[in-house]
Amino acid sequence: MAGKLEIQWSPISNKFITWGSEICLYEVQPARETSAHVFSISNTHCAQLLATNTNHRYMRSVDIYPKSENDLLLAIGLTNGRVALSTFGPSEYDTRGFPGKELVPKHPRQCNAVLFNRNDSYLIATGLDKFRSDSSVLIWDISKFSNSDSNNSGRLAVNTMAPAVELVKPVAEFGMSELANSLAWFHGSSRLLACGMNLKNIKIYDMRDPNKMINSTVTKAVYGISINYHEDRHLASFFDNMIYLWDLRNFEKPIQTLPHAKPLVKIEWCPTRSSVLASLQKDSSVINLYDIQHTVVGNEEVEPTVMERVVVPGSPHNITSFSWHSNDENRLLTIAVSGTIKDYIVFDRSTVNWTPTSCIVWSKGRKTLRYINDDFLNDVSTRMKEGARTRYGLQEDFYKNAKLVNNNEILSNVWNWLHLSAKLVDDGVIRGTSCRHPGVISIISKMDLNTTKSETVTLSWAELGNPSCQGCAKYYRHEERDKILHLCSWPLDRDLPSLTKFLEQLEKEGAYTRAAAIAVFNLAVQLAIDLLSKAPDTADFGSSLNVVAMALAGFSDDATSVWKQFCSNSKNKLTDPYLKAMFAFLTAENYNYDSVLTESGVAVDDRVAFACMFLSDGKLLEYLKWLSEKLCDEGNLDGLLLTGNTSDGLKLLQKYLDSTGDIQSTALIALRGFHADLGTQVVKDWIENYKYLLDTWKMFYERADFDIMLAQFKPNEKPPRQVYISCSFCGKSISAYMAALNRGRGQFQRMAGTANKLSSCPNCRKPLPRCSICLMHMGTTTTGEMDGSKSVSFDNWFTWCQSCRHGGHSGHMTQWFKEHQECPVTGCSCRCFAINAIASKT
């Protein structure tokens, strides 16, 4: 018996029973620290053994009184065919005399099934083995039973061993000389019972008419009859390794069979799902779920479709039984051979969606949706929305946009570059370019190497204030190189005042190492030492910067000097890219500065400026091209400094967009910096996409601002007219005529004078439609509000309903719809305004 463990949820929602050789009652509690009395049944719950009932042996079937509220009343079917009523200790049923009573058939034989009726809960059905001409399905009514008991006032009212005592008779009997394999009460009708009989029939009986069955079918599948909780028509039963699904309206043959690999042990419909059937196979650690969909098309019922799903409740041994929770959605208890109990909730398929307003929403079962804002993901969409709100990119001055990008160094660099390059071009520092934002490469490419070679400046380190040096520092100068230094905001030709100013700025920003490195690159080692020693201890680098200053003070370019050897060895241990670059520069051999130029932690403009100072003409272009290609590949917008607003720059922007999804900056930079390319399809697509995004966010004002800015750069392209007026008689366009009329008058006249004077079709001279309120022809000004001023207010504009095509002066229309719902035209019941209200909802 021990191997055959059964489990069942009780009607009390946090209690369940298990039974094998004894019946145990457990209570489910939220999981807490392990104590001796509880054991875990899931991640969130544990169970505590409350009571055991060992009064009965040889149990075949157990059911619980479905209206149990505080205590459980059990009906236990025994091998001798009796049904014992029992409880766990003293209970509310004691006064009614239920516990200890037995329901006894006339002839003892094995009891196969015991089942309380869920609706009429005093009815118990028992299914028994065959015995000669005795009935095998007995229905008892325990309410009568308790009455007879109170009359006799004895405890043991029924006992076949004491024939003197009056027996309680079953209220109904079916299945004469038959064998009952399994039973199921119908859920909708409390008097109907389905029985699997004789290993060859399923029969439906009605208690009100015990003599004849109301429906039956011939099948071997007589085991585990289960009726869908939501649809009494649908039955399931099994035999061996096959589940049969039945529809009572067509009971002759099953509507579906579901084959299994192994013999079945138990099937049960899910009480909380209308179409889910669970099944358990022998020697298996999984539960199979079947979702069975029925549908009706027209009058014809389509064959059901079945989806199988396998649930692994996670018990290490084979499951012997399971039970659905009657109220909690999809909650399942399983018990394994070893006695391991698992409380498992089958997750429903949940759908998920993402709103344009940045909420993630997902469904949970059939009742609820959950949603959460995606702010916590810190996505580019959140940043773009914030940017659009602050009119990022629409500020007239480029550098103001740089301030609007929060902590995004790359983007603020781009805007600062746009600002600086435009300023340099406007100031005439950079000349000879057609565009406002030339790239470094295009400037360098203009360097005519044959006519004007770069001038080499050689300075001895010793003269520069480094007494322990013998060698010289060498750098290049050229007109075009100077322009690049301007673009990188570096000082020209080591101009001390501008250098100090630049370094002070960096110092203010706390970029001590960068300042020091730039000082060193401008050959002002002493300045760098000062800078580093001035750095406060509280900075991230702390005291180490002072140490660096000390190291720097010992600068010597003698290849054999201890200083140089030491620095070459230990510079790789530095983490700060600028310090690394600084020492790499000072310890470089033969003016080979590769390790400075490839130090990716150094800002691109610093590297470019450095290259401009220290690379020879041939190498410079090579390096810049290499760098530009690399940055383009990475989609690093710093590369714009190199490419400028060329087609390479566009490719770089595309790459940036591909890698970040930041359509906002892409569209805005293209709009502001790439005027020449505004006509290309790629840029048009970017702009279109950004506008689409703003539309989705309902940021119509921001979008209008964007359109206005766009129009500034495309003075020849007016936004296309979206409304056309044509005469309803001759069909010729009136707007075309008006446009021709306007052409000579300047664009601001368009809305004014002429429109008002035109009240008939210029082609056929038929009058234009009338305002449905004042009955004046279109084009006539409203007279009421005329106060002599030439203002053509919105009130005079003509408007009409897109649905019924009736309309009039907008002033009149607004007035009308303040008081009415329907169209002002007699006989037209169009709800023009309300239609509009749908669209403009929220």
Add this chain to the structure above:
Amino acid sequence: MFEAQEINVEHKDLIHDVAYDFYGHRMATCSSDHYVKVWDQTSDGKWSLTYSWKAHSGSVWKVTWAHPEFGQVLATCSFDRTAAVWEEIVGETPGPGERGTRHWVRRTNLVDSRTSVTDVKFGPKTQGLQLATCSAEGIIRIYEAPDVMNLSQWTLQHEVQCKLPCSCLSWNPSLSKLHPQMLAVGSDDPNPASGGKVFIYEYSENSRRWTKLETISSITDPVHDLSFAPNLGRSFHILAVATKDVRIINLTPEEDDQSGVTKLDVQTISQFDDHNSLVWRVCWNITGTILASSGDDGCVRLFKMTYIDSWKPVGVLKGDGSPALSDVQRSSTATGSGSQTSTPSQTTARYIKLGSITQPRDVPWH
């Protein structure tokens, strides 16, 4: 922490789909209970039920909104073999100045399919009012309303045979004129031997036909959902596929001027089996930079693009209502007798097969 809000939608059966309108202020839900419900967001951010109706005589699989320039229009598809187009209209009003009661009417019922219609989606608005459906019998149908003012007239423009039962479809949402119309269709055919389960179709303006551009042969497991990311001007398209895991696939159109036929470079960029079980749905955020997926583990998982072609998991939202965490969390509560604390995915349901079909007319449903 991040607390998930809850909407009580009270469907009587499983919710299959949630759809938002263009602005995200209206919501439609559909369920196995045959009903569709429309919700509006009030000014304080709460969702209120506007209308609820029995839309079909079978499970309603999908619901989708048309672009608002066509009015307030929904399309649904169902197990009852039909797809339907619905429009919201204004009824009698109590008095002037008040907004009338609104209700939804069926404008058309598309009955061409002989099996369950598994997905329905409106095409990009630049192409007018187009509707694509796919069905379990393996046919993709493209309908068009020639007159956008008359939603009761739809003509079946194209019927594309897909050979395998279709479970889901997605339009490429690209706004660019450079990109021809493109559709991705997924199949939930359980047999791996029938080959790739994701098909890419493209409309050729020259031949005026939809032609199959690509079969993604690396995916042979049943596909339950797929979704194109908003293109946003990218040079490639991103397709997310829900199958036994989450896949992210880049489709890069390659320049090929001679033939006039687009060539696609298909690359599976990422593959996440974080759900450790079947994946049901995938969806993108508005920029196509984060992907959300739901799976049998009852969790919603989020994947974010960290750099070009590089994606990583960034969060898990648990379906059972516990607060969402941005890191994969382990349950810290259950410490039963010797039983190991397990991640949710370990104790979860696994779909081993879909649709145990004995009769040829049966269709698996996803």
